[in-house]
Structure formats: structure tokens, C-alpha cells
Ligand SMILES: [Fe+2]
């Protein structure tokens with residue numbers, strides 16, 4: 044492994060462990076959001092994108108809190124991934140006890156659950172369009188406990204707070220990032 048894994052390395056790793064289409068799309072959605080925030084903050088887009096793409100690579104095989112990331116971070120270390128990237132990846136789950144003390148860590152946490160929530164919000168639209176998901180509708184759905192109940196609302200709110208971006212602005216920003224890869228997420232307007 045060269046010093047810095049490339050996007051190709053990241054995709055190879057993700058697909059070695061994951062074939063669930065929803066999880067692959069989750070990685071792509073988080074990657075797009077990480078890239079967009081890296082550009083906004085003047086950070087390194089490539090590394091942020093790679094971190095986003097692989098952050099859940101071990102989840103399909105290790106979905107419990109006893110295993111997810113415990114296994115993944117060990118594999119990343121064994122394969123020579125940069126320790127600071129592995130730390131950012133570990134920090135997206137509170138139970139790993141790794142502080143989110145870098146912009147990349149705060150951003151990964153802030154976008155992770157929101158990408159899932161926005162995907163759910165697009166999928167209930169007749170046109171499945173991610174670009175057309177409205178901030179007001181997302182805020183309403185965040186209060187509706189029955190909607191996308193797997194998404195932790197607290198994490199979405201806390202993530203935006205830790206990042207220092209107002210929730211509505213954060214929702215719009217992540218939505219627009221996801222919309223740039225709408226085809227790969229299979230959330231394009233139906234009549235496109
Ligand atoms: Fe995760």
C-alpha cells in the first residue's frame with residue numbers, strides 16, 4: 044500500500060467486503076458529501092472522499108457495535124492505511140471512544156446519518172429525486188419518529204452542531220452534494 048490509498052484502493056476495499064447495493068450507495072453518498080465539505084473548508088478533497096467511501100466497509104459482515112469498526116480498523120491498520128485516516132473512520136461511532144477532534148472527523152459524523160435520511164426522503168417521493176428534497180420537508184420528517192426510524196435524529200442534530208453548520212444549511216448542502224451523483228445513487232428524477 045502506498046502512503047496514501049487512492050480512490051481505486053478505497054473502492055476495491057469496499058467491494059471486497061460489501062456487495063449490498065444500499066451499503067455501496069451509502070459509501071458513495073458519504074463520499075460525495077465529504078468531498079463537497081472538503082472543498083468548502085479548503086481541505087484535501089481526495090483523502091476526505093476516500094475516508095467517506097470506506098468508512099463502513101466492514102459493516103455488512105460486522106453489523107453489531109461489538110464488531111463494526113473494531114474489525115474494520117484492525118483490517119485498515121494491517122493493510123497499512125494511514126493511522127490518522129483510520130482514527131477519523133473510527134470516530135464516526137461514539138462507542139469507539141475516539142474524539143472527533145479534526146474537521147474530517149466532525150464532517151464524517153455530521154454527514155453519515157444524514158445521507159441515509161436524505162436517501163429515505165428521496166425514496167418516498169414519486170419522482171425519487173434527491174435534488175427535489177426540500178429542507179422544510181426533511182425537518183418535518185426528522186420530527187416524525189415513524190419515518191426512517193433507523194436514523195438517529197440526535198446524531199443528525201449533534202453532527203451539524205459539532206460541525207458548526209446550521210441544520211437547514213447542512214441538509215441543503217449534503218442534499219446538493221448527493222444530487223451531483225444522483226445517477227449512481229439511483230435517485231434521479233423518474234422522467235430524466
Ligand atoms: Fe458506521
Ligand SMILES: [Fe+2]
Pocket residue numbers: 069073098099155156
Ligand atoms: Fe455510515
